[in-house]
Amino acid sequence: xxxxxxxxxxxxxxxAASCLLHPLAAGRHDSCDSPVHRRTGDEDDELYEHETGDxxxxxxGDEEDEDDEVIDGGGLRFKAxxxxxxxxxxxxxxxxxxxxxxxxxxxxxxxxxxxxxxEAHIPWDPEKLRVADAAVVGELRKIGVLRERxxxxxxxxxxxxxxxxxxxxxxxxPYEAAVDELKREVKCREFEIQNLKEKLNGVANVSHSKKGRxxxxxxxxxxxxxxxxxxxxxxxxxxxxxxVREASKSFTSLLxxxxxxxxxxxxxxxxxxxxxxATTVGTNTTSSTIATQNxxxxxxxxxxxxxxxxxxxxxxxxxxDGSLSSLLNPDQHRRDCFARYRDFKAMDPTELLGIxxxxxxxxxxxxxxxxxxxxxxxxxxxxxxEQRRHVVEGGHPRSEFYGEFLGLAKAVWLLHLxxxxxxPPPSQFEASRGAEFHPGYMESVVxxxxxxxxxxxxxxxPVFPGFKLGNGSVIKARxxxxxxx
Numbered sequence: 001x002x003x004x005x006x007x008x009x010x011x012x013x014x015x016a017a018s019c020l021l022h023p024l025a026a027g028r029h030d031s032c033d034s035p036v037h038r039r040t041g042d043e044d045d046e047l048y049e050h051e052t053g054d055x056x057x058x059x060x061g062d063e064e065d066e067d068d069e070v071i072d073g074g075g076l077r078f079k080a081x082x083x084x085x086x087x088x089x090x091x092x093x094x095x096x097x098x099x100x101x102x103x104x105x106x107x108x109x110x111x112x113x114x115x116x117x118x119e120a121h122i123p124w125d126p127e128k129l130r131v132a133d134a135a136v137v138g139e140l141r142k143i144g145v146l147r148e149r150x151x152x153x154x155x156x157x158x159x160x161x162x163x164x165x166x167x168x169x170x171x172x173x174p175y176e177a178a179v180d181e182l183k184r185e186v187k188c189r190e191f192e193i194q195n196l197k198e199k200l201n202g203v204a205n206v207s208h209s210k211k212g213r214x215x216x217x218x219x220x221x222x223x224x225x226x227x228x229x230x231x232x233x234x235x236x237x238x239x240x241x242x243x244v245r246e247a248s249k250s251f252t253s254l255l256x257x258x259x260x261x262x263x264x265x266x267x268x269x270x271x272x273x274x275x276x277x278a279t280t281v282g283t284n285t286t287s288s289t290i291a292t293q294n295x296x297x298x299x300x301x302x303x304x305x306x307x308x309x310x311x312x313x314x315x316x317x318x319x320x321d322g323s324l325s326s327l328l329n330p331d332q333h334r335r336d337c338f339a340r341y342r343d344f345k346a347m348d349p350t351e352l353l354g355i356x357x358x359x360x361x362x363x364x365x366x367x368x369x370x371x372x373x374x375x376x377x378x379x380x381x382x383x384x385x386e387q388r389r390h391v392v393e394g395g396h397p398r399s400e401f402y403g404e405f406l407g408l409a410k411a412v413w414l415l416h417l418x419x420x421x422x423x424p425p426p427s428q429f430e431a432s433r434g435a436e437f438h439p440g441y442m443e444s445v446v447x448x449x450x451x452x453x454x455x456x457x458x459x460x461x462p463v464f465p466g467f468k469l470g471n472g473s474v475i476k477a478r479x480x481x482x483x484x485x
Contacts, residue, residue: 095153103146110139199355200347232338232421234469240415241475245464247408252301254404258381270300299445299480303463308371309412310465313428316420320363326420338421341414349406353396365409366391369402419467426467431479435459441466443476457481 113135120129259266312318316326316333325333344352344361353362369391378388387397396402419426431442437457444453445463459479466477 099146099150103143106139106142106146110136110143113139196355200352232334232341232418234422234426234471234473237415237418237422237426237467237469238473238475240411240418241467244408244411244415245478247411248302248305248464249298251404251408252298252305254401255301256298258401262381264380266297270297273300273304296446296480299463300461302445303461303480305372305408306464307462309368309408310428311371313412313416313419313465317360318364318367318416320360320367330423334421334423337417341417341421344410344417345414349410350396350398350403353406354398357396358394361409361413362394362396364413365396365406366394368409368412369405372405422470424470426469426475428465428467429477430465431459431462431477433459433461437479437481441474441476442479444481445478446481453481456484458484 113132117129117132117136120132256266259269312320317323325336349361349365352359353365356362370388373388375385375388379385382401387399387402390397391402396406429441431438435458437444437453437459439453442459444457448454458481460482461480462477463480464478467475469475
């Protein structure tokens with residue numbers, strides 16, 4: 001291409017030089033009588049050869065000097081301009097070839113990246129998909145840069161400014177569209193959050209105004225009706241522990257009534273439960289048998305239920321995950337726990353889990369229900385396993401039995417949040433079977449005549465754990481006492 005341009009430029013030079021000399025020749029031919037201008041064909045050929053820059057014959061000195069001066073003068077002027085135009089043209093051609101080569105390379109690379117993007121879909125490979133997507137976007141940006149470079153090169157002055165502004169708008173437009181889309185998503189999220197807040201407020205109002213519940217359920221619900229403290233305190237922990245005991249009594253009473261309605265052998269059931277949950281090798285069930293004989297089977301059931309519910313109480317998530325926030329950032333964790341306590345206190349657990357079934361509290365309820373209620377127990381009490389199946393699938397049944405269980409679970413959950421809100425946190429302890437009765441740390445669930453525990457009483461089985469608080473006060477462990485003999 002460059003060679004063709006050079007030959008064409010040389011041809012133009014020759015024609016221009018000839019045009020510059022023709023007026024002189026025409027002036028000579030006007031005087032036909034002048035011998036100087038009468039030339040033969042051979043002389044004309046010689047003149048043409050001299051004009052076109054081929055082999056030159058010798059003429060007389062003056063004419064040759066004059067002709068050379070005109071040719072050289074015109075030829076040099078024309079050749080200098082033509083050389084500049086030729087150089088500029090060659091440069092543009094080279095630049096255009098380089099630009100096209102870059103465009104083809106970028107398009108080829110983009111096609112390869114797009115093929116990789118398609119291959120990442122089957123089989124699905126998220127990491128490969130992310131890399132291929134970034135490669136496609138990168139190649140598209142390269143093509144955009146080449147387009148911008150081309151436009152800037154071929155537009156100058158005002159045109160360049162107009163095209164630059166147009167290109168800038170084209171480049172910014174996708175980002176503006178993405179920002180608008182993100183703003184719309186944020187508005188949607190804010191709307192969803194507002195709806196959830198309204199639902200939670202509605203749940204709290206419904207829990208306050210619901211009527212027709214049992215006395216025990218009203219007692220548990222009264223946790224949400226009492227005024228929320230401004231800061232965690234040992235007295236608040238003691239009051240919440242009392243609520244746990246009341247809720248446990250209510251759930252145990254309902255469970256016993258269902259057992260009797262299903263014609264269970266309560267003594268055998270208690271012995272089976274004690275045998276299945278005994279943690280010490282060689283532990284017998286004599287104390288629980290005595291309890292059933294004395295009509296105190298409810299205490300044996302309370303003991304079983306409290307062991308299941310308080311298992312993992314010393315961990316910040318009941319060992320549902322490996323979180324260590326209480327150790328890594330204890331101050332922030334305490335604040336977070338008390339804030340959750342304040343928010344959760346006024347909520348109805350059934351309504352809450354209807355909205356957020358898989359929250360942390362929902363997971364806690366599911367795990368504890370499956371631990372407390374054995375499949376055979378549920379099938380015997382209700383004739384089916386629908387509630388258990390519902391819980392296993394991540395739901396929460398709206399039955400009276402499960403609702404009563406949620407009241408107990410809520411009380412334990414609140415107690416747990418308070419425990420991790422206090423600094424220092426309460427230390428949990430539990431009386432062991434056969435231990436001597438210690439009035440400073442233990443409390444009998446059975447009332448004796450005169451309100452005093454007679455001599456020779458030992459722990460038959462623990463009913464509720466005790467806690468020692470940071471201010472030195474003690475929440476006594478509740479135990480079922482039996483005679484040493």
